[in-house]
Amino acid sequence: MSDVFFEELDIPKPDYNLGVGSDSHGAQTGKMLIEIEKILLRDKPDLVLVYGDTNSTLAGSLAASKLHIKTAHVEAGLRSFDREMPEEINRVLTDNVSDLLFCPTETAVLNLKKEGITKGVYNVGDVMLDSLKYNIKIAEQKATILKELNLNSKEYIVATVHRASNADSFENLSSIIKAFCHAGVPIVFTVHPRTEKYLKQYGLWDKLREKVKVIPPLGYLEMLKLMAHAKKILTDSGGVQKEAYMLGVPCITMRENTEWVETIEDGGNVLVGANYEKIMDAILNFEGGKAKGNVFGNGDACVKILEILMTAI
The missing domain is CATH 3.40.50.2000 (Glycogen Phosphorylase B;)
Structure with a gap:
């Protein structure tokens, strides 16, 4: 399903394909953790940037943190407060091992604060906007x-x-x-x-x-x-x-x-x-309501993230 997005948006093909397909959550995460660790040991990056709440997000953040490589999480601080959702587990664990936490909203910042996470937290807006x-x-x-x-x-x-x-x-x-x-x-x-x-x-x-x-x-x-x-x-x-x-x-x-x-x-x-x-x-x-403001920022989240990353590396 991903090929169309690369072609349509003119995104360069990835340098590495982990070759991990569908599987159980544990098997999929474990396979990705192994493969990502190999790449990090070979390439020795200054920082690993992960996005969202998928199994690859968790695998990337765990691999980096165990190798003492700085980790940045885009879309940090989200909480549904439903631990039956696999994504919720991925979010919580990723946030707790990340050095830089890029939150899309003020609510996300407050969620992290309630969990005792305040260092390296930034409200940058949502890259999806x-x-x-x-x-x-x-x-x-x-x-x-x-x-x-x-x-x-x-x-x-x-x-x-x-x-x-x-x-x-x-x-x-x-x-x-x-x-x-x-x-x-x-x-x-x-x-x-x-x-x-x-x-x-x-x-x-x-x-x-x-x-x-x-x-x-x-x-x-x-x-x-x-x-x-x-x-x-x-x-x-x-x-x-x-x-x-x-x-x-x-x-x-x-x-x-x-x-x-x-x-x-x-x-x-x-x-x-x-x-x-x-x-x-x-x-x-249901007719919806008129939006009261820019709760997801102004559409410049990527610029803010880049500026912070440049000073962090």
Whole structure:
């Protein structure tokens, strides 16, 4: 799935490919830890920069800290306070071994302070806003997804489902798909391969395709344009929650909690879990709210991070 992003955004191919595919959390993290350590021992970098909350984030930060190499974490301080989420474990552990912690919001800074982490903490804003502001004009000019799918602006809902708590659960996935089919509004569902596997396994695939426009995952620019022109967005993704907020599109989050509490507090996002009635109510009635400010910064997070890194090395 990653190839399209490299091509579309003209990103140079990585110098190293760890060759670690899908596996259990422990096996995947362990394999990456071994391979990253080999690279760090060979290249001897001054600093290791990790991003987000994936298993690679944790593997990179652990490998660096055990070799006494400075570690910087972009998107530090996020907390959903749900230890059943693998991402939450990755965030907490990564923050505790990092030397520089680049927080996207003031809430993230306060979360770290409550845990006794105050040294090397910076509120720089969110790099995702940097990317969105840079690419939205390009997406509007180049992306043809609305024409390809015969969609009119603000007359459809975009949906994504990928989180294990939803995709792997027959009860949750059935409830979500039932709501999609009864929405009464055209839904464009970009289906993650993992979710597609379970939809077919649970016998939900054919029913879904009868009622919903199902498409494969899109490139960044096509997805950005699709979301920007949506009436609402249904998701369980943390990143999509943020992008919806930044684009001013009402977001309905099919989770019981979120690390992006600012989107809830500002009125642009609502939590509905996998409950059919709550999802339907939000589809029909949730209109979102007007953003009160730049909670994710001004779109210059990358500049601030670079300036701090230059003095730290």
